[in-house]
Amino acid sequence: AILLCANLAKSKAACFPDAIPESALKDLVNLGASYPIGLWNTGNYSASNLISRVVQIMIQEKLGYKVLLQGPGGLTQDAMFALSGCTTPKDANDRGCGSATTYSHVALEVWTAGYPEALKWIQEQYPQMAPTNLGNIGYHGESGVFVPSAVQSRAYDAEGVNLDFYRDYNVSWHTPGTYFSNPGNLDVSTLMPCINTSLMTPETMK
Numbered sequence: 001a002i003l004l005c006a007n008l009a010k011s012k013a014a015c016f017p018d019a020i021p022e023s024a025l026k027d028l029v030n031l032g033a034s035y036p037i038g039l040w041n042t043g044n045y046s047a048s049n050l051i052s053r054v055v056q057i058m059i060q061e062k063l064g065y066k067v068l069l070q071g072p073g074g075l076t077q078d079a080m081f082a083l084s085g086c087t088t089p090k091d092a093n094d095r096g097c098g099s100a101t102t103y104s105h106v107a108l109e110v111w112t113a114g115y116p117e118a119l120k121w122i123q124e125q126y127p128q129m130a131p132t133n134l135g136n137i138g139y140h141g142e143s144g145v146f147v148p149s150a151v152q153s154r155a156y157d158a159e160g161v162n163l164d165f166y167r168d169y170n171v172s173w174h175t176p177g178t179y180f181s182n183p184g185n186l187d188v189s190t191l192m193p194c195i196n197t198s199l200m201t202p203e204t205m206k
Helices: 002-010 046-063 076-083 116-125 149-159
Strands: 028-030 033-035 037-041 067-070 106-108
Touching: 037 046, 037 076, 046 067, 046 106, 076 106, 076 116
Parallel strands: 037 067, 037 106
Antiparallel strands: 028 033
16 A cells, blocks of 8 residues: 555545545644644665655645655755754755754655764754654664575575674685676766765764
C-alpha cells in the first residue's frame, strides 16, 4: 500500500479515498507570513525518498496542509541545520544559520546517533531554533559493509574464502580482490571530489 501511494503521488492522483482535495490545502501561518510545511529529505537513497513521499501524502491528504519536499541532503547533520533555519544547510563551510524563521519543519530517516556534536553545537548556538528529536518512526537502521551473496558464494566455492568474515580479507593468505571490481575500472566522473564531502569536515570525521 505504501509503494502504491508513493506511485500515485507522482501521478497527482489521490491515495486515500477520503483525501482532502488539493484545492483545499492550507499553508502554515506565522506572524502574518504563510508558507507550506517544509519536509526535508535527509538523503537521496531509497528509504529516505520513500518515507518522505509517504509522509508528504499523509500530511496533505489527511491533515490538509501543503507540503514542500526539500533537499535531499547528503548527511543527517544537513537536516539538523535545515530544520534550524540555516539557509545553506549543505555547505559545511557556511551553513547560513541565524535566521529566526525556518522553512524546513520535518525530517525523517535522521541518524542522530552519528552526529551528537553537530546537534549539541546547534542547541548551544541557536537554542530557540534547534530541532527536537521526536523518537523513531517505527523501524531501526544499521549501516555496514554489504557483500552480495552471489559474490560470497563464488569466493567460498573457489578457495574457501569467507567474504563475510573480516580475517579472510588478509591478503597475506587470500586474494579477496579477485572477487571485486578493479579500482581502475571505476568511472571517476561519477565520483565526488573529497573536498566536497564530509571527509573534509573535522567535526563529522571525529
